[in-house]
Amino acid sequence: MPNYTFEVNGKxxxxxxxxxxxxxxxxxxxxxxxxxxxxxxxxxxxxxxCHLDGKAIxxxxxxxxxxxxxxxxxxxxxxxxxxxHPVQQVWLDRDVAQCGYCQPGQIMAAVxxxxxxxxxxxxxxxxxxxxCRCGTYGRIREAIKAAAALMA
Amino acid sequence: MTRTTEADVDTPPQALAPSISRRDLLxxxxxGPVLTIAAGFGINLATPGTATALPLASTPPDTxxxxxxxxxxxxxxxxxxxxxxxQVGADNxxxxxxxxxxxxxxxxxxxxxxxxxxxxxxxxxxxxxxxxARPELLFNQFTGGSANVRVFDASLPLLAAxxxxxxxxxxxxxxxxxxxxxxxxxxxxxxxDGRTATYASLSAAAALVAPPTGVARKSPSxxxxxxxxxxxxDARAIVTGQKKFTLDQDVPGAMPTMVRRPPTIxxxxxxxxxxxxxxxxxxxxxxVAIPGGGTIVPNPPGxxxxxETFGQAWAAVNALDVTWGAGxxxxxxxxxxxxxxxxxxxxFAVPPLGALTVDAEFEMAPASHAPMESECAIAxxxxxxxxxxxxxxxxxxxQVAIAQDLGLPQNKVKVHVVSSGGSFGRxxxxxxxxxxxxxxxxxxxxxxxxxxxxDDMRHARMRPHQYHKCRATMLLGxxxxxxxxxxxxxxxxxxxxxxxxxxxxxxxxxxxxxSIGNLAFEVSTFQLMVSxxxxxxxxTKVLNPVSIDINTCTYRSVHIQPTRGVEEIMVDxxxxxxxxxxxxxxxxxxxxxxxxxxLQKVASAAGWGKAMPAGFAQGVGVHQESRSFxxxxxxxxxxxxxxxxxxxxxxxxxxxxxxxxxxxxAQIQGGLVESISLVLTAGLHFQNGLPLEGSYSQYxxxxxxxxxxxxxxxxxxxxxxxxxxxxxxxxxTTGAIANAYARATGIKPRKFPLNFPVDFTPIPPxxxxxxxxx
Numbered sequence: 001m002p003n004y005t006f007e008v009n010g011k012x013x014x015x016x017x018x019x020x021x022x023x024x025x026x027x028x029x030x031x032x033x034x035x036x037x038x039x040x041x042x043x044x045x046x047x048x049x050c051h052l053d054g055k056a057i058x059x060x061x062x063x064x065x066x067x068x069x070x071x072x073x074x075x076x077x078x079x080x081x082x083x084x085h086p087v088q089q090v091w092l093d094r095d096v097a098q099c100g101y102c103q104p105g106q107i108m109a110a111v112x113x114x115x116x117x118x119x120x121x122x123x124x125x126x127x128x129x130x131x132c133r134c135g136t137y138g139r140i141r142e143a144i145k146a147a148a149a150l151m152a
Numbered sequence: 153m154t155r156t157t158e159a160d161v162d163t164p165p166q167a168l169a170p171s172i173s174r175r176d177l178l179x180x181x182x183x184g185p186v187l188t189i190a191a192g193f194g195i196n197l198a199t200p201g202t203a204t205a206l207p208l209a210s211t212p213p214d215t216x217x218x219x220x221x222x223x224x225x226x227x228x229x230x231x232x233x234x235x236x237x238x239q240v241g242a243d244n245x246x247x248x249x250x251x252x253x254x255x256x257x258x259x260x261x262x263x264x265x266x267x268x269x270x271x272x273x274x275x276x277x278x279x280x281x282x283x284x285a286r287p288e289l290l291f292n293q294f295t296g297g298s299a300n301v302r303v304f305d306a307s308l309p310l311l312a313a314x315x316x317x318x319x320x321x322x323x324x325x326x327x328x329x330x331x332x333x334x335x336x337x338x339x340x341x342x343x344x345d346g347r348t349a350t351y352a353s354l355s356a357a358a359a360l361v362a363p364p365t366g367v368a369r370k371s372p373s374x375x376x377x378x379x380x381x382x383x384x385x386d387a388r389a390i391v392t393g394q395k396k397f398t399l400d401q402d403v404p405g406a407m408p409t410m411v412r413r414p415p416t417i418x419x420x421x422x423x424x425x426x427x428x429x430x431x432x433x434x435x436x437x438x439x440v441a442i443p444g445g446g447t448i449v450p451n452p453p454g455x456x457x458x459x460e461t462f463g464q465a466w467a468a469v470n471a472l473d474v475t476w477g478a479g480x481x482x483x484x485x486x487x488x489x490x491x492x493x494x495x496x497x498x499x500f501a502v503p504p505l506g507a508l509t510v511d512a513e514f515e516m517a518p519a520s521h522a523p524m525e526s527e528c529a530i531a532x533x534x535x536x537x538x539x540x541x542x543x544x545x546x547x548x549x550x551q552v553a554i555a556q557d558l559g560l561p562q563n564k565v566k567v568h569v570v571s572s573g574g575s576f577g578r579x580x581x582x583x584x585x586x587x588x589x590x591x592x593x594x595x596x597x598x599x600x601x602x603x604x605x606x607d608d609m610r611h612a613r614m615r616p617h618q619y620h621k622c623r624a625t626m627l628l629g630x631x632x633x634x635x636x637x638x639x640x641x642x643x644x645x646x647x648x649x650x651x652x653x654x655x656x657x658x659x660x661x662x663x664x665x666x667s668i669g670n671l672a673f674e675v676s677t678f679q680l681m682v683s684x685x686x687x688x689x690x691x692t693k694v695l696n697p698v699s700i701d702i703n704t705c706t707y708r709s710v711h712i713q714p715t716r717g718v719e720e721i722m723v724d725x726x727x728x729x730x731x732x733x734x735x736x737x738x739x740x741x742x743x744x745x746x747x748x749x750x751l752q753k754v755a756s757a758a759g760w761g762k763a764m765p766a767g768f769a770q771g772v773g774v775h776q777e778s779r780s781f782x783x784x785x786x787x788x789x790x791x792x793x794x795x796x797x798x799x800x801x802x803x804x805x806x807x808x809x810x811x812x813x814x815x816x817x818a819q820i821q822g823g824l825v826e827s828i829s830l831v832l833t834a835g836l837h838f839q840n841g842l843p844l845e846g847s848y849s850q851y852x853x854x855x856x857x858x859x860x861x862x863x864x865x866x867x868x869x870x871x872x873x874x875x876x877x878x879x880x881x882x883x884x885t886t887g888a889i890a891n892a893y894a895r896a897t898g899i900k901p902r903k904f905p906l907n908f909p910v911d912f913t914p915i916p917p918x919x920x921x922x923x924x925x926x
Binding site for chain 1: 522826
């Protein structure tokens with residue numbers, strides 16, 4: 001099997017994997033990075049959302065070869081030391097999570113949106129497709145707006 | 153929960169007290185004499201709701217006015233409540249070992265608040281972990297029936313207050329002072345002359361102090377923690393990706409495993425035709441046909457593949473060529489099942505009285521629990537022992553069943569309960585554990601098994617179809633009877649109350665799914681949960697579970713949300729026939745003041761009756777359940793009846809004494825999302841013995857864009873005993889959404905979900921979808 005070298009949360013890693021293995025399984029099963037979650041495996045529920053070179057991707061549908069030579073950020077890499085990313089902080093302040101399973105993906109999607117759009121509209125937020133079965137959507141919407149204000 | 157140390161937590165705390173020197177975490181008993189505790193429960197149970205629940209003379213009392221399902225769980229849990237473990241760590245942190253499953257509903261935080269309150273410590277110094285299976289807890293390790301906060305509110309504050317009293321008594325002994333002279337603050341006992349001692353320094357001595365009598369919990373006016381908004385205890389772990397769900401547990405050597413499942417529900421494995429080819433695929437470690445058998449409930453059928461990664465297991469599962477035998481409902485579809493349900497209905501007791509009758513029939517499609525964390529488990533089966541990790545609402549049942557499946561003594565099976573990624577009732581059974589244990593045993597390696605989402609929707613347990621038939625009769629402008637018949641494929645309740653006595657009682661040989669015991673248990677549960685809030689004269693409600701072998705289990709609120717949702721639709725139609733406004737009519741007929749109060753709150757806050765453009769409307773619903781009361785006014789945009797959208801929700805909730813307002817609000821928000829989904833879009837189409845839906849793109853559970861942007865939630869101030877919550881938030885909302893739809897469109901809502909086309913290409917039966925990778 002070929003080797004792929006890329007950066008995960010600031011550290012360089014090299015993995016031995018088939019080119020078409022989904023990045024989600026490389027992260028979880030080979031590298032032991034468990035923040036990204038499996039929910040559907042076919043780019044529908046978005047629970048596995050991470051960033052590739054700073055942009056949101058669903059790792060269940062991204063080949064490991066696509067990540068070669070690039071930078072992957074998972075939920076574990078969002079905070080700087082003990083200092084939370086503003087989005088993580090508002091998630092805490094507003095007690096957004098319920099079970100928490102989809103929240104790493106929700107937070108990574110929200111950070112991606114705020115990276116693209118400083119002041120997201122309701123329509124921008126409505127475009128987030130990440131499923132939350134517990135129904136935290138209302139708090140996510142408020143938290144994204146609060147994070148936008150915090151980051152302004 | 154990855155504890156693998158000695159099994160001391162399974163030992164009753166009394167036995168631990170003398171051996172405190174062997175560990176730095178001093179477990180000491182919060183236990184008082186059982187009789188002292190039980191006396192308190194006796195008083196509570198003698199007057200369930202009678203202070204406010206006296207029905208009017210014309211309405212015979214409802215079963216739930218006197219005893220409901222939550223009372224049953226409360227009563228069953230009480231005797232072993234003193235065995236619940238509280239620890240004071242050497243670092244002065246308090247640790248509660250909760251014998252329940254936290255699945256996002258917030259019980260760990262609520263119980264932590266009760267402990268913090270009575271021990272006078274900040275919530276931030278309380279840790280709540282989930283107990284391993286502890287068979288000595290008997291009925292007190294069952295998570296269900298929205299009873300958790302009710303059960304712990306009735307006991308945990310007193311247990312924590314007793315612990316505080318013992319810590320104070322220990323300090324009093326050391327200082328030669330009377331306990332009454334001492335105070336506590338932030339985990340430190342203080343004397344009038346300035347001496348201080350931390351709880352940690354006192355816990356060894358406190359463990360030897362006999363529990364004092366006459367300990368009282370705080371009165372609500374003394375609360376500094378309870379009733380104030382608190383963030384979840386696991387919130388930081390969640391937002392940093394550190395929270396460990398089942399498949400995130402670090403179990404050395406546990407290898408990813410997925411299962412090829414039959415093309416119809418409960419189809420059987422006849423032959424694997426290409427095992428050697430699949431065995432040679434990249435990463436494949438082993439192939440195992442799941443054997444038949446199973447204790448309490450049968451093992452789900454399928455062929456498992458263990459591999460180095462889940463991606464490789466998935467590819468190998470799809471490459472398998474398996475010959476399958478017939479399933480349990482081959483050929484059945486939603487229509488054929490509904491025909492059977494319709495034919496089974498018990499006739500009404502009151503004959504139709506012509507124009508004074510409101511008659512209606514309703515159908516509900518089956519629903520998938522669809523928790524974000526699909527069905528999964530880890531099992532490590534050795535020669536003489538086994539260790540299990542899973543999200544379990546019935547861990548004692550699981551321990552008993554898996555021990556029997558593996559031929560091991562019960563105490564050789566260690567069962568760890570892991571916080572779950574949603575449950576909604578799914579976790580009452582242990583299907584994933586059964587399969588993981590068989591695979592681990594067969595391959596001689598620890599197994600971490602995961603259902604693909606497609607199988608989680610098609611082959612895991614679900615809420616089955618429902619058919620409802622209702623009739624109300626009126627005489628001289630008054631409603632004099634309301635009759636409600638419900639038919640549904642039998643809901644599997646063979647877990648009982650989570651331990652082996654009731655599980656056995658409702659069970660027969662596992663292959664026999666339609667046991668008499670299960671039938672009786674289901675009908676009793678229906679009577680103990682579903683309560684009509686109205687004074688409608690003669691009320692009859694009959695559930696008829698029909699023998700159709702679908703993989704079922706309780707779904708959030710079990711029969712309540714469909715039954716009460718339907719009743720709220722009926723109420724609107726009765727009011728219309730009587731020529732009365734839906735809110736005014738309800739205020740006239742509601743039996744209890746607390747129900748009237750929540751209705752008045754939402755009617756006022758929502759501006760009930762305001763003018764709205766064509767295609768838009770308000771709708772209202774009221775509900776009582778688990779000693780809680782709620783009402784909702786919805787605004788809907790149904791200009792396109794096939795794409796109706798909830799635009800606003802105003803909800804009032806009276807749960808008695810609120811514990812954590814943030815958690816209450818969260819459960820109500822979640823109930824709203826669930827109701828929007830079940831009423832408008834989320835359902836399963838059965839065709840040829842299998843649901844067509846196989847992912848969230850096909851099973852239409854609400855997304856961000858479906859959640860209304862204007863949601864107001866009012867938590868009613870109260871010092872009544874805490875009621876249930878987790879399931880309570882679905883019925884008033886269901887009624888209100890359906891009623892708003894009816895008022896906006898003029899279409900009577902009869903079949904749910906209301907917007908239910910097959911708008912996708914189904915994944916072929918028996919297959920998993922192939923991912924498209926870029």
